Amino acid sequence: xxxxxxxxxxxxxxxxxxxxxxxxxxxxxxxxxxxxxxxxxxxxxxxxxxxxxxxxxxxxxxxxxxxxxxxxxxxxxxxxxxxxxxxxxxxxxxxxxxxxxxxxxxxxxxxxxxxxxxxxxxxxxxxxxxxxxxxxxxxxxxxxxxxxxxxxxxxxxxxxxxxxxxxxxxxxxxxxxxxxxxxxxxxxxxxxxxxxxxxxxxxxxxxxxxxxxxxxxx
Ligand SMILES: Nc1nc2c(ncn2[C@@H]2O[C@H](COP(=O)(O)OP(=O)(O)O)[C@@H](O)[C@H]2O)c(=O)[nH]1
Ligand SMILES: [Mg+2]
Numbered sequence: 089x090x091x092x093x094x095x096x097x098x099x100x101x102x103x104x105x106x107x108x109x110x111x112x113x114x115x116x117x118x119x120x121x122x123x124x125x126x127x128x129x130x131x132x133x134x135x136x137x138x139x140x141x142x143x144x145x146x147x148x149x150x151x152x153x154x155x156x157x158x159x160x161x162x163x164x165x166x167x168x169x170x171x172x173x174x175x176x177x178x179x180x181x182x183x184x185x186x187x188x189x190x191x192x193x194x195x196x197x198x199x200x201x202x203x204x205x206x207x208x209x210x211x212x213x214x215x216x217x218x219x220x221x222x223x224x225x226x227x228x229x230x231x232x233x234x235x236x237x238x239x240x241x242x243x244x245x246x247x248x249x250x251x252x253x254x255x256x257x258x259x260x261x262x263x264x265x266x267x268x269x270x271x272x273x274x275x276x277x278x279x280x281x282x283x284x285x286x287x288x289x290x291x292x293x294x295x296x297x298x299x300x301x302x303x304x305x306x
Contacts, residue, residue: 102216105184109191109219110306116196118149119302120204122182122218124242125226126235127208130252132160133285134226134294135203139167141295142201146302149199151190153182153207160205170199181212184219201302210235214242221306224248229262236271243271248279248297255284 113120123131135150142148149170152161161173172190174182182204194202204220206213214223225246227235230253236243243249249271251264268280281297283290 099215102184105188106217106219109184109188112191112196113202113219113221114306116199118196118199118202119306120202120218120220120222121298121301122204122206122213122220122223123226124206124210124213124223124246125208125228126210126231129208129226129228129231130283130285131205131208131226132163134250134252134283135164135205136167137285137288137291138295138298139164139169141291142298143167143169145299146201147199149194149202151182151187151194151202151204153186153205155180155207164205170194176207180207180209181216182206182218183216187218201298210239210242214239214245222247222301224250226250226252227267228253229264230256230260233263233267233270236267236274240274243274243278246275246278247301248281250290250294251280251282252285254282254289255286 125131139148150164151172151174153174153176154160155176155178158173161171165171172193174186174190204218223246225242227249229251271278281290281293283294
């Protein structure tokens with residue numbers, strides 16, 4: 089009973105700070121995308137592929153969430169965009185207060201498109217609003233086509249599912265139609281884009297999705 093109450097308090101507090109983040113981002117004209125997936129699905133690879141294309145159109149910033157190490161932040165910083173690292177020290181997701189501190193460390197006037205690379209985990213990140221405008225989840229086809237049913241919240245809470253690593257399709261038994269069908273049973277308006285961060289297939293479609301989302305606003 090006690091544990092449940094603590095959980096609810098934490099979540100209520102998170103909602104409050106997420107609202108503040110959303111207002112802060114709006115005030116500075118920043119559009120924010122929260123990228124979520126299991127570890128290794130390709131979040132950093134997607135950013136590395138996409139940022140050079142986006143840099144022509146947007147002032148891009150990235151908040152990198154990692155359990156430990158700043159390796160991803162270093163990979164992204166090499167692309168010449170603003171990066172802020174959050175090391176969660178073992179916490180399995182980013183939360184609104186971590187992002188709040190990071191937003192204050194950023195010069196938001198110099199940013200108009202901000203990505204949050206969440207900690208690799210298909211469960212906890214979906215429970216924490218960070219104040220983002222869109223939620224995007226990656227499912228790599230090496231993870232199995234049964235994931236939507238096993239981790240429903242992540243699929244319900246996202247606006248876009250990216251099916252990544254499609255270059256490996258001939259080597260893995262991943263039924264794309266089944267995975268998409270089961271994800272849309274959970275979320276009938278979920279957009280889907282098939283991508284390979286290795287070959288670049290589908291990356292243009294993803295950039296167009298971002299442009300449409302930014303135009304539509306938060
Ligand atoms: N074959 C293939 N490998 C990929 C693709 N995207 C990412 N990877 C590899 O998957 C591993 C994990 O990628 P990473 O971007 O670090 O995943 P993250 O943990 O979600 O940030 C790396 O070895 C990448 O090179 C892809 O589209 N195809
Ligand atoms: Mg990463």
